[in-house]
């Protein structure tokens with residue numbers, strides 16, 4: 001009788017290879033989300049070429065470079081992008097920079113909408129803004145000053161603190177307010193503005209304040225309202 005083909009050990013070997021022998025990078029789970037609107041939808045405030053380069057090249061590179069870190073940091077496979085931010089101090093700078101870049105840009109696209117399509121601040125959010133800043137205009141003025149004053153590359157944020165109050169903050173490079181790093185004011189980002197030159201230089205060159213002013217026409221307040229509600233709204237945690 002001819003010997004039987006060794007299907008069973010062959011199959012076991014293949015499974016072992018898949019589970020144990022695959023390179024860690026093959027487990028990479030982070031993907032570049034598509035823009036929620038066409039690249040020209042934010043014109044004239046942000047031009048289509050900037051959006052294409054910013055999303056496809058810059059954000060795309062953060063995702064690719066983060067996925068390239070799986071081999072050296074296999075625990076990445078067990079973390080969501082959100083969870084990673086709060087544990088970023090455990091990881092090397094390449095994860096901090098690219099993981100932050102992926103999170104920041106993913107939120108940034110969703111925080112914007114074509115002019116006139118982003119709704120308005122909800123009564124609950126407006127009340128919280130007035131309690132912390134006096135008025136919506138005063139919050140915007142402080143935000144603008146903070147965004148303009150960020151030296152070099154970084155982000156400006158409107159955050160909800162754990163006690164329900166709101167604050168304006170800024171982070172360098174691709175850091176964000178979720179990160180467990182010294183010098184960062186922690187809170188839930190409700191609104192974030194990318195002030196890296198790659199975000200505005202083609203249209204505005206060195207006129208960052210003009211970019212900041214134009215950006216306010218693009219706010220997706222429906223997203224900001226939902227983020228505020230999801231973070232607990234104006235309620236304070238129980239003592």
Ligand SMILES: [Fe+2]
Nearest residue numbers: 058194196199
């Ligand atoms: Fe950017």
